[in-house]
Amino acid sequence: MRQKWRICGDVLLLVALVSCRRTPTPAPEHLSISVPYELDSLDPHARNTISNFAVLSHFYEPLVRTDARLKVQPCLARTWETPDPVTWIFHLEPTARFHSGRPIRARDVVSTIERLRENPRLEMRAYTVYISDVAEIDPLRVRIRTTRPLAALLNRLNFVRIIPEGATQKDLEARVDGTGPYRLAAYKRGEVVRMERFDRYWGNRVAFDHVDFSLNRSPEQAADDLASGRCQLVQSASRKLEEVINRSDRYELLVHGGLFMKYLAYDVARDVTPYCSESRNPFKQVLVRQAINMAIDRQEIASRLSPHTVPASQLVPHFVFGFNPNVAQTSPDLHKAKDLLRQAGFPDGFAVTLHVRQILGETGDLVAEQLARVGIRVEQRILPDHDFFEALDRRDASFYLTRLGCPTGEASFVLDSAIHTPDPTGSTGADNWGGYSNPEIDRAIEESAGVTDAGKRLSVLQRIMGSLMEELPWIPLYSDQEVYGIDRSIAWQPRYDSYIFAMEASPRRK
Numbered sequence: 001m002r003q004k005w006r007i008c009g010d011v012l013l014l015v016a017l018v019s020c021r022r023t024p025t026p027a028p029e030h031l032s033i034s035v036p037y038e039l040d041s042l043d044p045h046a047r048n049t050i051s052n053f054a055v056l057s058h059f060y061e062p063l064v065r066t067d068a069r070l071k072v073q074p075c076l077a078r079t080w081e082t083p084d085p086v087t088w089i090f091h092l093e094p095t096a097r098f099h100s101g102r103p104i105r106a107r108d109v110v111s112t113i114e115r116l117r118e119n120p121r122l123e124m125r126a127y128t129v130y131i132s133d134v135a136e137i138d139p140l141r142v143r144i145r146t147t148r149p150l151a152a153l154l155n156r157l158n159f160v161r162i163i164p165e166g167a168t169q170k171d172l173e174a175r176v177d178g179t180g181p182y183r184l185a186a187y188k189r190g191e192v193v194r195m196e197r198f199d200r201y202w203g204n205r206v207a208f209d210h211v212d213f214s215l216n217r218s219p220e221q222a223a224d225d226l227a228s229g230r231c232q233l234v235q236s237a238s239r240k241l242e243e244v245i246n247r248s249d250r251y252e253l254l255v256h257g258g259l260f261m262k263y264l265a266y267d268v269a270r271d272v273t274p275y276c277s278e279s280r281n282p283f284k285q286v287l288v289r290q291a292i293n294m295a296i297d298r299q300e301i302a303s304r305l306s307p308h309t310v311p312a313s314q315l316v317p318h319f320v321f322g323f324n325p326n327v328a329q330t331s332p333d334l335h336k337a338k339d340l341l342r343q344a345g346f347p348d349g350f351a352v353t354l355h356v357r358q359i360l361g362e363t364g365d366l367v368a369e370q371l372a373r374v375g376i377r378v379e380q381r382i383l384p385d386h387d388f389f390e391a392l393d394r395r396d397a398s399f400y401l402t403r404l405g406c407p408t409g410e411a412s413f414v415l416d417s418a419i420h421t422p423d424p425t426g427s428t429g430a431d432n433w434g435g436y437s438n439p440e441i442d443r444a445i446e447e448s449a450g451v452t453d454a455g456k457r458l459s460v461l462q463r464i465m466g467s468l469m470e471e472l473p474w475i476p477l478y479s480d481q482e483v484y485g486i487d488r489s490i491a492w493q494p495r496y497d498s499y500i501f502a503m504e505a506s507p508r509r510k
Helices: 050-056 106-118 123-128 153-157 169-174 219-228 239-246 286-295 298-304 334-343 358-372 385-393 412-419 439-449 454-471
Strands: 030-034 064-066 072-074 077-084 087-092 131-138 141-146 182-188 192-197 210-214 233-235 251-266 309-311 350-357 376-383 399-404 474-487
Touching: 030 219, 064 153, 072 077, 087 106, 106 123, 106 131, 106 141, 123 153, 219 233, 219 239, 219 474, 239 251, 239 474, 251 358, 286 334, 286 358, 286 454, 286 474, 298 309, 298 358, 298 474, 350 358, 350 385, 358 376, 358 385, 358 399, 376 385, 385 399, 399 412, 412 439, 412 454, 439 454
Parallel strands: 030 210, 030 233, 350 376, 350 399
Antiparallel strands: 064 072, 077 087, 087 141, 131 141, 182 192, 192 210, 233 474, 251 399, 251 474, 309 474
16 A cells, blocks of 8 residues: 555535534543545545545445454454355345445445456555455355455455445545444545544444544644644654653653555666666666665664654564564675675666655655765655656656555565566556566465465465565665554554554543
C-alpha cells in the first residue's frame, strides 16, 4: 500500500457540520480525532491509501479483519473452511445489515469482488488479483476460488470492503451504505468527516455516539488541536506535539512501530540508464548495490531526522510475518564500500539523479551526503507524489527514494508487489519499478503462497528475505515510529498498521 496524502479543495458532500468542541473533559458520547491525511473518495474501492482505508473502515467492513497485531479475526464472515487448496467457503453473519436496513447476502460479496476484478481503475483491486472465481452457494454462503494455493488470502480480504449489490461509483460517492458501526453524518473535503453510531449494527456497540475526524492537519494544527481540547486523539510526529504533552499531565504520548519502510531502489533492468553519468548502468552490478548499502549509516539518519525512526535490516519491520531475525543490520564501512566500487569498475564513483518523493526530502539530503563519502555524487529531483509515481510508472528514473508498506501483515504482499518479476496483467510486480527479476526468487515467492502450515511458510519467507538482503533489489533504510497524543480521559492503543479506528477507543474508566 503506497502511503499518499491527497489534498482536494472542492466539497463533495456537505451536511450540517459540527466542529470539534473545546471542552475540558470530553463528553463520553463524543470523540474528536486529528489526523495528517485527507480523504479523497467515499468509494471504498477507489484508493489504496492509509487515509481512505482508515476513515472508510468505520462505514464498510470486510469478510475478515485484522486486529491491532495484524492477526486475522472474523468479521462479516463468521466462519470459513477450505475444502481444497484453492477453494474457500465463507459463512456470513446473518444479523449484519447495511445502513439502509437491508441484510447482507452472498450476492453482495459476489458483486463486490466482481467489481474489483473487472475494473482496473480501482486501486483496491490489488487485493483480489489471485481470485479466479466467486459464487453464491446460498444467501449466507460464498465460495471463492484462487488461481493458485494462497495461504494469505484472508490477510488480503481484510482490504476488500463489502458494498451493496449493484452499487456504482456514482452511488458510492453520493451515499455511504455499509455495514459498519458508524454512519456518515457530514463530510467536508479537506476539513472534516463526522460520523454517528449506527444503532442497528450487528456487532459490539461502539463507545461513542459521534466521532469527528479533523483532516489534513499540519503538525502545528495537530498540537493545537490537543492543547486546546478540540480533539482528544492526535496523530502527528512533531516535536511541538511532544512539547504540548510534556507541559501537562492531562496528556499521554504514545510511540509505536510503523509499518512503512523507507527505501532506496534503482533501475536494475537496463544496460544503459538515463539519469547516470556512466555509459553502463552501475546498478545492474550487485557489487555496486552492496557498496551503496555499506555507505549508508542508518543510525546517523535516524538520529538526524525530525520524526522518530527505527533503522531497518530488511524489507519489512520486525512485526511482519516473514521478518528474518537472523539478518543483521548492515554496519557502515566506507573503506569496504569504496573497494566494492573499485571492483565493479567505478573507482571514482559516478554521478546520478535521485528521484525523491517530496515528503522524503529530508531523507534525500542525508542519503546524498552519505553517498558522497564514497564518490557517488547525487543530485536530487524532488517531486510531489503524483509526478513521482507517474515517473516510476514510465520507468523514467534510475535511482529513487520512496516508501512501501505491508498492510496485510504478511511479507508475501511486498514480495508479490515489489520483488516478483512484473506480470503484464499487473497481478505481480506492480511496485517493482526497478525491473528486478530473479527466476529462483519468483519460484520461491510463488511456492510460499501455497504453504498452508504457518511455521513452514514463515521459514520459507525468512529464507527469501535473507536471499534478498544479499541480492539487494532495493535497500531498506528505516521505518517511522508513529507518534500519537491522547487525552488521558480516552482509552486507546496504537495498531501495528497505524490505522486509527474509533471503534477501538472508549472513555477511560476512573
